[in-house]
Amino acid sequence: MSDWSKIPGYVSTTEAYGETTVVVERDRVSDACAHARDELGFNVLIDVVATDYLHWGGQGVSGYIGTAGGRDLNLPMTQGLQALPNVKPARFSLSYHLLALRQGAPRLRLQCWLEDGDPVESIVPVWPAADWLEREQYDLMGIRFTGHPNLARLLMEDDWEGHPLRKDYPIGGEPVRFSPAE
Amino acid sequence: MSTTLQHVGRARRWPIVGDPIYEGSRIPSRVPTVMDVPAALRETDDILQVNFGPNHPSTHGVLRLIVDLDGEDVVGLSAVIGYLHTGFEKNMEQKTWWKAITYPERIDYVGYQNNELVFVLAIEKLLELEVPEKATWTRMLLCELNRIHSHLVFLGTSALELGAISMFWYCFRERETILDLFELVAGQRMHTRYFQAGGIAEDIPGGFFPEARKFVERMPVALEEYLTLLDRNQIWLERTQGIGQLSAADAVALAQSGPVLRASGVDWDLRRDAPYLAYDQVDFRVPVYTGGDVYDRYRVRMDEMAESTKIARQCIDRLERMEGEPWIADDRKVVLPPREELHTSMESLIHHFKIVTEGYRVPAGEVYVAIESPRGESGCYVVSDGGPKPWRVHFRAPSFAALQATATCSKGALIADLIAIVGSLDAVMGDTDR
Numbered sequence: 001m002s003d004w005s006k007i008p009g010y011v012s013t014t015e016a017y018g019e020t021t022v023v024v025e026r027d028r029v030s031d032a033c034a035h036a037r038d039e040l041g042f043n044v045l046i047d048v049v050a051t052d053y054l055h056w057g058g059q060g061v062s063g064y065i066g067t068a069g070g071r072d073l074n075l076p077m078t079q080g081l082q083a084l085p086n087v088k089p090a091r092f093s094l095s096y097h098l099l100a101l102r103q104g105a106p107r108l109r110l111q112c113w114l115e116d117g118d119p120v121e122s123i124v125p126v127w128p129a130a131d132w133l134e135r136e137q138y139d140l141m142g143i144r145f146t147g148h149p150n151l152a153r154l155l156m157e158d159d160w161e162g163h164p165l166r167k168d169y170p171i172g173g174e175p176v177r178f179s180p181a182e
Numbered sequence: 183m184s185t186t187l188q189h190v191g192r193a194r195r196w197p198i199v200g201d202p203i204y205e206g207s208r209i210p211s212r213v214p215t216v217m218d219v220p221a222a223l224r225e226t227d228d229i230l231q232v233n234f235g236p237n238h239p240s241t242h243g244v245l246r247l248i249v250d251l252d253g254e255d256v257v258g259l260s261a262v263i264g265y266l267h268t269g270f271e272k273n274m275e276q277k278t279w280w281k282a283i284t285y286p287e288r289i290d291y292v293g294y295q296n297n298e299l300v301f302v303l304a305i306e307k308l309l310e311l312e313v314p315e316k317a318t319w320t321r322m323l324l325c326e327l328n329r330i331h332s333h334l335v336f337l338g339t340s341a342l343e344l345g346a347i348s349m350f351w352y353c354f355r356e357r358e359t360i361l362d363l364f365e366l367v368a369g370q371r372m373h374t375r376y377f378q379a380g381g382i383a384e385d386i387p388g389g390f391f392p393e394a395r396k397f398v399e400r401m402p403v404a405l406e407e408y409l410t411l412l413d414r415n416q417i418w419l420e421r422t423q424g425i426g427q428l429s430a431a432d433a434v435a436l437a438q439s440g441p442v443l444r445a446s447g448v449d450w451d452l453r454r455d456a457p458y459l460a461y462d463q464v465d466f467r468v469p470v471y472t473g474g475d476v477y478d479r480y481r482v483r484m485d486e487m488a489e490s491t492k493i494a495r496q497c498i499d500r501l502e503r504m505e506g507e508p509w510i511a512d513d514r515k516v517v518l519p520p521r522e523e524l525h526t527s528m529e530s531l532i533h534h535f536k537i538v539t540e541g542y543r544v545p546a547g548e549v550y551v552a553i554e555s556p557r558g559e560s561g562c563y564v565v566s567d568g569g570p571k572p573w574r575v576h577f578r579a580p581s582f583a584a585l586q587a588t589a590t591c592s593k594g595a596l597i598a599d600l601i602a603i604v605g606s607l608d609a610v611m612g613d614t615d616r
Contacts, residue, residue, distance in 0.1 A: 017307055017549045044437050046552070047578040049563050056567060086546075097550055097563070097578070101434065101448065105456035109550065128214030129437035132263075132586050140271075149213045155264040155615055165272055165574075 006039070007032050007110075021095075021109040029112050030121040033096060037126060042098035042108055045127035048134055049095050050141040053088040054167040089113040094120060094143060114143070122148035140165040214436070217589040219250045219258035228252050234600060236265050242339065243611030245585065247600065254596045261588045266615040274575045278541025279305055279379065282572060286562070287373040289577060290613035292335050295328035295364075296555035297613075298377050301575075303458065304551040304564040305379040308544045309516060315460075316507045317381035322459045323394070323497035324367070324376065326490040330401065331360045332556035332608075333483040333490075340480070340605030341412060344421050349411055356404050359397050366390050379542075380517040381510030386501065394498050401491040405484065412480075422477035426591040426603035429474060436587045439580050440558025441486065442607060445479040447472035452554040464496045476606040483608075516542045541570035550578075557581055557608055577616055581609035 004013045004020070009028025014021040024032040036042040090113035098108045114120060122145040123130045134145045135154040142163035145151055153160060162169055212218065223229055229250050236246040244265035250258030270289050274282040286301040287294035299321055306313060338353030361371040367390050368374035368383070376383050412418050428438070433446040443450055451468040453461040469485035471478035510517050518537055519530035546568035552561040561578030584607040591603050 016547055019550060021548075043434055046437060046559065047550075047561060047563065047576070049574075049576040051548075051565050051574040051576075053573075056573075095548075095563070097561070099552075099559075101450055103455075105452065107550070107552075124214060127437070128435050129583065129586060131214045132582065136582075150216070153264075155267040157264075164269060169272075171272075171276065 007035050019107065019109060021111050023111045023113070026112045026114050026118060026120060029094075029096070029110070030123050030126060032110055033098075033123045033126045036098055036108060036110060040100070040108070041102060042100045042106075044099040044101060045096065045123070045129045045133070046099050046107075047095075047097040048123075048130060048137055049097070050137045050143050050165075051093045051095070052091065052141060052165065052167045053093065054091055056088055090115050092116070092118075092141065092143065094137070096123070116142070117144070119144045119146045121146055122151075124148055139163070142166060213260075215586045215589055216260040217256070217258050217592060223252055223257055229257065231258075232597075234597075236262075239343070242604070242609060245604065245609065245611055245614075247588065247604070249597065249600065251597060254598070256592050256595045256597060256600060259589045259592050259600075261585055263582075263585060263611070263614050266611045268612075268616070270616045271575050271577070274572055276571070278570045279544055279572060280537060280541050282575070283377070283379070284373070284375050286577065287375065288612065289616055290555065290557065290560065290579070290581070290610050291372070292610050293328060293332045293556040293560070293613075294373050295324050295376075296553060297560055297577075298375070299325055299459075300551055300553045300555070300560050300562045300577075301564075302377045302379055303553065304549055304562045305544060307549045307551055308547055308564065308566055309379065310545075311380050311511055311513060311516060313381055313511055314508045316501065316504045316509045317511075318459050319497050319500050319504065320382050320386060320509065321377060322461070322464070323494055323501065324364070324374075325459075326494045326497065327360050327363060327394075327397075329490045329556045330487050330494075331357055333487050334360075336483060336556075336605070336608045337408065337480070340602070340608075341418070343601050343605050344418060346412065346415065346418055349408065352404070352407060352411065356401065359400070363390070363394055363397060366393060378510060378517065380513060381508075383510075385509050391498055391502055394494070398491050398495045398498065402488065405488055405491075409484065419477070421599075421602055422480060422606075423473075423475060425476045425599050426595065426606060427474045427593075428587055428591050430472075432590050433474070433587070436590065437583045438558065438587055439583060440554065440556070441479055441482040442558065442584055442587070444468065444470050445482045446474040452552060452559060456552070458551075458553055461493075464493050466490075466493050476602045479606040479608075543568060543570050544572075552578065555580060557584065557610065557613065559583075577613075579613045579616060581607075581611070581613035582616075585609045585614055 004022045007022055007024060008031035009025035011023040011025060092114050094112050096110040100106045122134055132154060134148055137143045138145060138151050139153040139156050140163055229252055232249045232251055234247040234249050236244040246262040248260050249256055270285050274285050283301060286297040290297045334353040334357045338350040341349035364374055365371045367386055368376040428446050430447045433443050433448060449470045454468050466489045469482050471481050514533050519533050523530040524534055544566040546566050548565045550561060550563045552559050558580030560580055563576040564572055565574040567573045
């Protein structure tokens with residue numbers, strides 16, 4: 001077990017489902033990644049993924065509450081309960097999935113939290129593989145990476161408006177061209 | 183069955199660990215995925231910029247390469263992707279977990295069974311659901327058949343693109359047999375939607391095993407035929423050996439995985455190094471080659487087909503002894519009740535109705551699951567808010583990673599080599615663009 005608190009900008013550690021999530025400060029992400037690569041031996045950047053938690057828990061979740069012990073329909077008082085997920089620190093989470101090519105294939109999720117418009121330092125200087133991964137998150141989630149050599153849209157068209165994977169992006173929101181009104 | 187972790191030809195090693203830390207500057211460009219035209223050439227009139235794709239037969243879909251040519255030499259290159267972006271991740275957020283299982287198969291439409299597996303494993307990890315042994319071995323069997331299928335498509339098409347047309351027919355002959363097997367077991371030739379959270383949708387029909395056994399007996403013979411056709415073919419050798427080289431350090435820096443990584447001399451396979459399903463209980467080797475060129479990527483896939491056949495044979499042996507065992511978990515909150523119970527049990531009818539209409543609920547949390555798909559590490563990051571629909575689904579696409587290396591692989595290549603290089607990275611554009 002590593003001492004995660006030595007990671008620059010360390011905030012907290014969560015162990016869940018056999019996975020380690022280390023939350024770091026947003027402006028120390030690049031340092032944290034370099035530390036994970038050089039000191040902890042996580043030599044592959046597997047993935048960069050952002051999640052939009054807008055309206056998280058807003059609708060509430062009713063129904064059967066699953067626990068590690070399983071769930072039993074016939075158990076009294078398990079129906080109709082409200083389970084509100086934990087409040088998140090900010091709107092977006094940005095996770096870096098790291099892998100170490102060594103015995104046991106240890107993995108680490110470095111995570112930072114940010115609000116809409118907050119810049120994050122690009123980690124392309126640490127791992128070249130971050131190039132397209134960051135462009136994809138910029139394109140679909142609107143995360144702005146500072147210092148990225150070419151932060152252009154990757155999957156959507158160059159002149160696309162908005163960031164489709166955000167929760168406030170309307171479904172079917174593509175404008176209809178050549179409508180009868182024209 | 184003994185657990186063996188063997189290795190082809192050499193002692194087990196982890197080539198990258200212990201090396202001086204790479205800087206990333208080995209990829210000599212401001213933008214790592216782009217090959218820049220050298221400054222001396224930039225001012226001359228000799229550079230011709232060509233669009234290679236997006237509609238070129240050898241781009242396996244809709245990959246566009248913007249190539250700067252000096253005569254026949256490729257001096258600049260940048261890959262443009264996104265032409266097949268269909269918003270799978272956004273779509274899956276609108277579907278219940280149960281319905282979303284159909285989507286991953288269509289993301290990587292050649293390695294469909296493996297992609298389905300990774301999503302189902304992610305759901306099961308969040309549900310902490312125990313899967314019966316028979317389902318695990320069936321999944322392993324189908325995933326290995328799918329791996330052979332995927333490598334056959336690679337082999338057939340990339341040989342076809344280099345002019346060895348007959349390879350295509352031979353490869354698709356064996357591929358046809360695999361698709362027939364899938365039809366036999368799941369009712370669909372591709373995109374089976376056979377894996378469910380908790381197990382598999384139906385038991386394997388009785389007539390499947392004799393046919394599958396015929397196939398695993400046939401496959402080694404077929405592989406010999408392919409080797410005879412290609413490995414002594416001077417044109418094939420000259421067009422693949424030494425072409426599209428990728429060093430081990432560059433491969434790791436660019437997050438390559440699967441056959442591309444193993445052809446560059448990195449001994450890494452998630453099936454052996456982070457076993458999922460029951461891969462720790464089968465005997466197989468991980469082929470590793472050190473050349474890092476197109477030829478070695480082809481050899482890695484050829485060897486993998488032989489190893490997958492071995493695994494498939496062990497799965498069949500095991501599954502034949504599991505006659506009558508349960509194939510899906512007995513958790514009525516997640517798993518559909520048996521069809522015959524619907525006529526007699528009100529409780530089952532309610533469960534069936536609730537699962538189909540409302541969907542089952544998955545506890546809140548975030549997980550990342552990775553498997554070794556035919557193309558490399560296929561990963562699935564899933565966030566649940568405790569409701570019947572995924573909050574966020576993201577796929578780590580091995581093709582996406584592979585195509586990032588196009589520029590680095592193409593250093594010093596000729597325009598004709600690009601076809602071999604893109605083919606050898608074996609990218610599926612549906613996987614790349616999602």
